[in-house]
Amino acid sequence: MNENTFEKLVEKDYKIFVDTSSLMQKDSENVFFRVIAPILYKHKKRLIVPKSVLNEISKHNYTNHPNIKLANNILNELGKYNLYGINSKFDEEFADNAITSQFHSLRLKYNLCLITNDNSYKKDGNLSQDILDLKKSRSSDGIKDIRVFFIKDNNLKEFMDNTQVKNFNKKKIFRLPTQPNKNDTQLNPKEIPTIGSIVTDNQGKKHKLLKQIGRTGGEGSVYLTNTNYICKIYKQEKVTLFRKEKIKRLITNNIKVKNICLPEFIVYNNRKEFVGYIMSQADGHEIKTSIFIPPLFKQKFPHWNRLHLAKVAFNILKKVEELHSYNIILGDINPSNILIKDENNIFFIDTDSFQIEEYPCSVGMVAYTKKERHGQRYENYLRDKDDDIFAVSVLVFQLMLPGKLPYSFSGGGSEKENMNPKNFPYKCYDGDGYTNAPDGQWIYIWSNLPRNLKLLFCKIFKKSEKILINELIKEMQNYIYQLNKGFQSTEVFPLTHKQINEEGKVLKNDFKELNCACGRKFAIPNKKVEEFKIKGWKLPTKCEVCRKIKDPDLKKCTKCNKQFKDKHNNLCQNCRGKNISCSSCYKTFFFSDGEKKFYDKKNLSYPKKCEECRNNKSNSNNTKAQPNISLGSILGSIFKW
Amino acid sequence: MAQNLMILRQQDLVSNPTTRLPVCLCLDVSGSMHGKPIEELRKGVQYFFEAIKSDEIARYSVELSIVVFQSNVTTILDFANIDRQRIPSLTASGLTSMGAGVELALDILEKRKSEYSAKGVDYYQPWMVLMTDGYPTDNTSNAINKVNRLGNNKKLTLFPVAIGNSADISILKEFSTMNQNAVLKVKSAQYFKDFFEWLSQSVAMVSQSIPGEKITAPNPRDFNLEIEL
Numbered sequence: 016m017n018e019n020t021f022e023k024l025v026e027k028d029y030k031i032f033v034d035t036s037s038l039m040q041k042d043s044e045n046v047f048f049r050v051i052a053p054i055l056y057k058h059k060k061r062l063i064v065p066k067s068v069l070n071e072i073s074k075h076n077y078t079n080h081p082n083i084k085l086a087n088n089i090l091n092e093l094g095k096y097n098l099y100g101i102n103s104k105f106d107e108e109f110a111d112n113a114i115t116s117q118f119h120s121l122r123l124k125y126n127l128c129l130i131t132n133d134n135s136y137k138k139d140g141n142l143s144q145d146i147l148d149l150k151k152s153r154s155s156d157g158i159k160d161i162r163v164f165f166i167k168d169n170n171l172k173e174f175m176d177n178t179q180v181k182n183f184n185k186k187k188i189f190r191l192p193t194q195p196n197k198n199d200t201q202l203n204p205k206e207i208p209t210i211g212s213i214v215t216d217n218q219g220k221k222h223k224l225l226k227q228i229g230r231t232g233g234e235g236s237v238y239l240t241n242t243n244y245i246c247k248i249y250k251q252e253k254v255t256l257f258r259k260e261k262i263k264r265l266i267t268n269n270i271k272v273k274n275i276c277l278p279e280f281i282v283y284n285n286r287k288e289f290v291g292y293i294m295s296q297a298d299g300h301e302i303k304t305s306i307f308i309p310p311l312f313k314q315k316f317p318h319w320n321r322l323h324l325a326k327v328a329f330n331i332l333k334k335v336e337e338l339h340s341y342n343i344i345l346g347d348i349n350p351s352n353i354l355i356k357d358e359n360n361i362f363f364i365d366t367d368s369f370q371i372e373e374y375p376c377s378v379g380m381v382a383y384t385k386k387e388r389h390g391q392r393y394e395n396y397l398r399d400k401d402d403d404i405f406a407v408s409v410l411v412f413q414l415m416l417p418g419k420l421p422y423s424f425s426g427g428g429s430e431k432e433n434m435n436p437k438n439f440p441y442k443c444y445d446g447d448g449y450t451n452a453p454d455g456q457w458i459y460i461w462s463n464l465p466r467n468l469k470l471l472f473c474k475i476f477k478k479s480e481k482i483l484i485n486e487l488i489k490e491m492q493n494y495i496y497q498l499n500k501g502f503q504s505t506e507v508f509p510l511t512h513k514q515i516n517e518e519g520k521v522l523k524n525d526f527k528e529l530n531c532a533c534g535r536k537f538a539i540p541n542k543k544v545e546e547f548k549i550k551g552w553k554l555p556t557k558c559e560v561c562r563k564i565k566d567p568d569l570k571k572c573t574k575c576n577k578q579f580k581d582k583h584n585n586l587c588q589n590c591r592g593k594n595i596s597c598s599s600c601y602k603t604f605f606f607s608d609g610e611k612k613f614y615d616k617k618n619l620s621y622p623k624k625c626e627e628c629r630n631n632k633s634n635s636n637n638t639k640a641q642p643n644i645s646l647g648s649i650l651g652s653i654f655k656w
Numbered sequence: 657m658a659q660n661l662m663i664l665r666q667q668d669l670v671s672n673p674t675t676r677l678p679v680c681l682c683l684d685v686s687g688s689m690h691g692k693p694i695e696e697l698r699k700g701v702q703y704f705f706e707a708i709k710s711d712e713i714a715r716y717s718v719e720l721s722i723v724v725f726q727s728n729v730t731t732i733l734d735f736a737n738i739d740r741q742r743i744p745s746l747t748a749s750g751l752t753s754m755g756a757g758v759e760l761a762l763d764i765l766e767k768r769k770s771e772y773s774a775k776g777v778d779y780y781q782p783w784m785v786l787m788t789d790g791y792p793t794d795n796t797s798n799a800i801n802k803v804n805r806l807g808n809n810k811k812l813t814l815f816p817v818a819i820g821n822s823a824d825i826s827i828l829k830e831f832s833t834m835n836q837n838a839v840l841k842v843k844s845a846q847y848f849k850d851f852f853e854w855l856s857q858s859v860a861m862v863s864q865s866i867p868g869e870k871i872t873a874p875n876p877r878d879f880n881l882e883i884e885l
Contacts, residue, residue, distance in 0.1 A: 308672065308674055308713075309671055419673040420675075420778060425775065428773060428779075429779060433778060451776070453777065454669070455671060456670075534667075560666055560670050561663055571774075
């Protein structure tokens with residue numbers, strides 16, 4: 016039965032590898048000569064023997080292992096008929112590593128098969144299972160088939176992956192305690208591996224650090240290894256008990272989520288001290304340096320439209336939802352921790368900062384942290400799923416309005432100061448309009464979003480109410496559907512507010528595009544163009560940004576909000592001035608710079624009495640009541656005082 | 657022309673939503689800087705600009721301006737998109753109007769901040785780098801007061817940098833907003849490049865950090881800089 020399966024694989028041009036163990040069984044000769052060789056010969060195919068396997072055999076040869084003769088004999092005989100080739104691409108010290116590496120890189124191109132007898136379940140991480148696991152690892156979309164056979168009872172048998180059952184039993188959902196463990200301690204390893212160092216993982220496999228990826232971060236450095244994995248090595252002071260515990264729990268709970276680069280192995284230095292972990296390599300551009308900066312967005316995803324952005328948002332939300340289902344709190348959700356290869360392949364990195372049980376996520380960013388948490392140190396509290404939902408909502412908002420934070424508004428200040436529900440500047444169907452919306456295309460984008468999505472954003476950002484991740488996912492799904500059906504504009508940066516016809520349908524491109532002298536494009540809805548025509552008005556020649564630039568020195572008074580022109584002051588002349596004590600009633604009254612100017616201009620001496628006393632005096636002279644406004648009183652004082 | 661520049665300034669703010677870090681270099685170009693020092697300083701500044709440009713995040717986040725002081729003070733480079741900025745040549749002559757120079761730098765930083773605010777662009781509190789090789793020849797008390805007021809409210813980070821051994825360290829200490837009023841010292845003109853390397857790395861770290869969070873800048877001593885406490 017297994018023979019037939021094997022023959023089919025050979026026929027279909029599976030690349031067939033052998034390892035040392037399969038050549039050294041008592042019945043190896045029999046199986047290779049009786050079963051394998053004829054099939055290969057018949058289909059004119061060859062086995063692939065990694066060079067490391069040959070090296071290993073020659074090493075055994077040297078020490079005179081009893082079965083080594085067998086192995087040598089098999090290869091000799093096969094060689095006579097040209098039934099094997101040597102592959103030295105990955106010349107590793109350990110044959111197991113070489114095979115895993117080769118399978119890791121070849122799995123995208125070829126169907127693969129391995130004959131090995133390294134399949135004992137007694138120890139963790141046998142080669143057979145490791146090879147089959149490659150099928151399940153990240154970005155498994157494009158992967159071809161991988162099969163494993165072994166030699167037993169004078170026959171060739173297929174090794175079946177039975178870990179699914181095993182994993183199911185092992186996969187545990189984390190606890191969600193409410194109090195963080197605060198007793199983190201430094202482990203002070205004596206040696207921090209660097210480029211060229213060899214580290215050992217928790218299954219005893221060796222990995223050589225080949226080159227650094229990216230710059231050294233706050234916590235440590237990330238290296239590419241010769242085993243095609245990525246290895247993060249912490250800085251000495253960052254090697255702590257908490258980090259080790261978290262990584263351990265993530266590994267033992269055996270949680271795997273596609274494209275989430277979770278720790279896969281713990282890594283030790285030569286002294287067997289914990290120094291870091293091994294993970295799969297992510298691929299793509301950081302959101303921060305692609306979608307969130309317009310020139311880089313254009314450069315890295317030149318053909319993207321709104322559909323791509325909505326899909327990215329949807330996929331990110333789904334990942335967060337899945338991690339939440341295991342009670343993993345991501346904690347530090349931010350645009351530098353998410354990489355985008357394309358809209359369907361999104362990688363989460365820096366996963367060692369995830370909050371696992373009582374071990375908090377000790378990092379974060381203000382803009383992605385709820386206001387009520389501001390001022391608390393991240394390591395001093397445990398976040399909950401709502402914290403993650405807030406963070407991911409900010410991120411999704413920024414995907415919809417590329418790069419714009421929800422609380423940035425005209426008249427605002429730093430990120431932290433701005434983060435207040437009352438500052439959310441977009442229209443929310445609650446009677447308020449765009450209050451101080453930032454300049455530029457942002458309100459057009461907002462206007463073009465679907466109503467229900469906007470309501471969700473308003474709920475979390477303006478009303479500070481909780482929303483469910485599922486609600487966001489549902490709305491994003493709807494948006495994708497509407498975009499696909501052409502019910503919504505797919506422009507990333509629409510030029511006008513949403514245009515709707517009498518039947519309530521969204522009109523696309525129903526505007527006249529115009530060029531402003533500044534080089535920016537702007538547009539006027541056709542409905543408005545008609546209006547202009549009827550009224551006999553000229554169409555505007557300046558874009559909405561240039562229309563606002565009347566005078567570069569014009570600014571808003573910080574007290575009364577009136578626009579005024581003055582280089583040196585933030586208050587307008589009517590809000591600036593000094594307090595004077597009234598010579599008659601001793602009450603203090605305000606004498607503004609504006610009034611002073613007026614007096615100077617008219618060459619009058621400044622008032623010594625307050626408005627009330629001045630009015631009283633004029634009242635006693637003239638029984639007619641004066642209106643109680645300042646200009647009136649000033650005029651009064653000029654003419655009758 | 658002025659109107660066009662104004663439009664460009666606004667356009668940059670409108671189309672790029674990245675949180676900004678305004679940085680003003682406030683440089684001494686008095687007579688004592690004549691010769692090699694001024695040449696090296698210009699090269700250092702040039703290097704700094706290139707370093708910012710080559711960092712993907714800093715390029716779109718850090719905004720630079722240059723104020724120089726001699727007998728009078730001038731903004732030789734105002735804030736703009738770094739791609740459009742050309743570094744003007746520096747000529748050394750005259751006195752050292754440090755107080756007026758710092759006040760002008762504060763003014764343009766304040767103006768840029770209000771532009772950010774008006775357009776609804778978030779920002780990090782500004783940085784100023786004050787570099788001198790000598791003693792101020794004008795009254796600096798007003799400038800020092802303003803700087804300290806801003807510094808105490810965490811609204812400004814000022815790095816004072818002494819060039820060589822004859823700079824007035826005690827005045828620079830009064831300007832410092834760093835821990836223990838530290839002053840950085842560039843031993844001589846040949847080390848300008850190291851200083852600007854340090855500065856660009858520090859700036860890049862801020863542009864990738866969280867506004868308001870403490871950042872750990874690279875150690876100046878690794879860049880051939882001395883720290884005067």
